[in-house]
Amino acid sequence: MTTPLSHPIRINNTHMQGYITLATGSRFYLDLAMNLVLSLKLNDPTRPVCMVTDRTMEIPEDYRKYIDQITFLDARPGFHGCLNKLRMNEVSPFAETMFVDSDCILLKNDMDRHWAKFQSPGFCSPGGKVTSGRWYGFDIAEVIKKLGIDYMRTLNSGVFYFRQGSETDHFFATALDLVENHKELLGSFHRNKLQLADEPFIGAALGKLHTPTISYSPAEGTIQITTINASSIHFDPFTRTSQITRHDDFRLLGRFFPRKHVQHSPSFAHFVKLKPKAVYQRISDQLRDHFGLPRFAA
Template sequence: MREGYLTLATGDQKYVAMAANLAASVKTMDPTRRICLVHDIAAGPAAEHARFFDDLVFLDPDPRYPHVMNKLRLFRASPYERSMFVDADCLLVKRDVDRYWDHARRLFFCITGAPQRRGEWKGVRLEEIVAARALPYIVQMNAGVFFFDKSEAAARFFAEFEDFYQKEFETLAISNYRGANSHSFELYLGIFLGMKGLASALMPNFGNESWMVSTWRAPFCRFDIASGRSEIFKLGRFLFGLPVLPTSITRLSPTFAHFIGLKPRATYERLAGEFRRRAGGCA
């Protein structure tokens, strides 16, 4: 199978229902490609959710990969030659996703993000990590959407990334993300991309050509499935680093809307219900 979407639902069963909403949005907005659910349910997902997926892959639970760190195992799990991974709390809200497939096909791995050398991220000071590891930069990103293929280059990338994670498991535990001594896939990936000098793996992501944008710190969102209209207004440039004192607002038009915490809840539930109806399921 040449191309398809991949999503992950492990641990709490609520993620399977969210993944089904994502699958329904894919069936509505890009019916030409398949979508696969990677899961850890021994008996398989319930039929009401499974019917939205073309492919199901069981991922044997492994304590070395807590929660989102299972993303490291997706290279081996994917049934597709080229995969676009999408977090379960995302929805495909525009029909222009081909432009991102076209761009990503030129690379073995692709994600949004920006090289950074200083600032705070995931509770760590980037300049300290850059200096300690002699890095050119760290890629700061939201790993809700990324692309990879099954080439030899991608196989080496994921093998080396996984080896880096296992070696750094203790030193890169952080304390402000899902509790004490937890791990952030994004922090590991950002450092690893800097180690490999892979700024070329970044997908342009701005304005009307935004592959994925989260609803975090977005005071206004508007989506219309029929017309494909997609708008998220993001706050930024906060005075004194305080989230209540923004000095800028930016309009973005994402192809994937990433509903962090499923907020705004009413918007997410309205879209999910409509996607399920259009995809032939029950809201």
């Protein structure tokens, strides 16, 4: 069920493209999502934004004027937090949807190129094909053998695209079936919270259906980069500055002495656990001051 606001959804060119984000549970997630909304209004103002939330969430009037549409997500047993991403096709009002996590900030005004790159008849996301190794604590080779699939895709589900239609519905139905029937293989708690992570189910569905994914080179600028294992971070959505160095291939315990240091210029900064806190807080204050909203202590 959707609840439209006073103005209609704006249409970009001849296609109805829009962003959707999830803000369920506490007011904290609403405030995060509002920062994302403001960054979208700053750097991609022609595409509308839909916020998915609980029926009990109280949304201040000064927030509502920047949200193009509000959609309520009814509770489903066993589905909390990020696992509800697997239900976004049920609630999106758009023909073409880009889901964005609430802890992301749009730093650049180059989203047209990403929308063009993501064009697909169904679900689309960056993601790498894998047949071995460990992910979310499970053995990938063992999981794909038990599921009877050729491979999985590892991904960060902070940003993904889908086009409404039968192919998208089939993809999400496949992911939900994996939740229903294969929790023992794929079920991992998200960041030590008592909620299942969505990414293993998406990754397995991508492999099961042989769904194509896209890739980016650092030189072209990826759609998103997480801020974990990173340094030399220079982000500013007003000057459209986006520079970050990610570290990888660690020699010790998966987090010490990296062998790789890669510079990126992502469009979205994905502030996992809101780190670095000082950078996120500064951007939050900038956005809220600019749009006339009270500051939020992240």
